[in-house]
Amino acid sequence: MRYFIKFAYNGKNYFGYQIQPNAISVQETLEKALSLMLKEKISIVGAGRTDSGVHAKEMFAHFDFENEFENTKLVKKLNSYLPQDIVIYDIFKVDNEAHARFDATKRTYEYDIHTFKDAFINEGSWYQHQELNVDKMNEACKILFEYTDFECFSKVNTDVHTFNCKIYEANWQQNGNHLKFTISADRFLRNMVRAIVGTMINIGIGKISIDDFRTIIESKDRGKAGFSVPAHGLYLIKVEYPYIESK
Numbered sequence: 001m002r003y004f005i006k007f008a009y010n011g012k013n014y015f016g017y018q019i020q021p022n023a024i025s026v027q028e029t030l031e032k033a034l035s036l037m038l039k040e041k042i043s044i045v046g047a048g049r050t051d052s053g054v055h056a057k058e059m060f061a062h063f064d065f066e067n068e069f070e071n072t073k074l075v076k077k078l079n080s081y082l083p084q085d086i087v088i089y090d091i092f093k094v095d096n097e098a099h100a101r102f103d104a105t106k107r108t109y110e111y112d113i114h115t116f117k118d119a120f121i122n123e124g125s126w127y128q129h130q131e132l133n134v135d136k137m138n139e140a141c142k143i144l145f146e147y148t149d150f151e152c153f154s155k156v157n158t159d160v161h162t163f164n165c166k167i168y169e170a171n172w173q174q175n176g177n178h179l180k181f182t183i184s185a186d187r188f189l190r191n192m193v194r195a196i197v198g199t200m201i202n203i204g205i206g207k208i209s210i211d212d213f214r215t216i217i218e219s220k221d222r223g224k225a226g227f228s229v230p231a232h233g234l235y236l237i238k239v240e241y242p243y244i245e246s247k
Helices: 027-036 071-081 134-144 192-204 212-219
Strands: 001-007 055-064 086-094 107-112 167-175 178-186 234-240
Touching: 001 027, 027 055, 027 071, 027 107, 071 086, 071 107, 107 192, 134 167, 134 192, 178 192, 192 212
Parallel strands: 055 234
Antiparallel strands: 001 055, 001 086, 107 178, 107 234, 167 178
């Protein structure tokens, strides 16, 4: 039987979601906990891979297990055992062909910035002291909808077969000294959101123009795009599936 697990994590102490040699990951931590509780080796498949230091407010993964169990009890046991920076929200049975990665139709990320020094939010928000033209940055967001190939915002050494992504939403919202960038797409390339944000920061400070932004996308050259903003301000906030009711 196949089960989906809905969870969240603070990525500060992890070298990304995916298992890797000689470095602690969210996937490894979860698999060890599930294997212990269910008394057999459990492997999970996540909805995606977040980089080192990136957070997830909503993430899904699936695993296979032959027997049934009391969902509520297992969730409580896992939350008691897991470190404080990982929380399990739900575990539920799905169709045996359901796939946490390939069935996801939409993913949403947020990037948090504070523009005035704050002693209490530095671990989850990036401090940008330069004055930003948010209207110009939102103009740049509209340009994203005109394109599907975002190779210019992807890490260069990656194993993907296509750089095409369909963007559904992209905008900046300002609330006093806090800025939030929200972007939704059917898929994301490695480092894509952080590279988009860095390039838009360059627009906001007047380093490049809106026309430059269009030229960068059409160049398909990562070297022409902006810097990659720090990981600690980035959050995966939503993963959507056609058979899971969105809340």
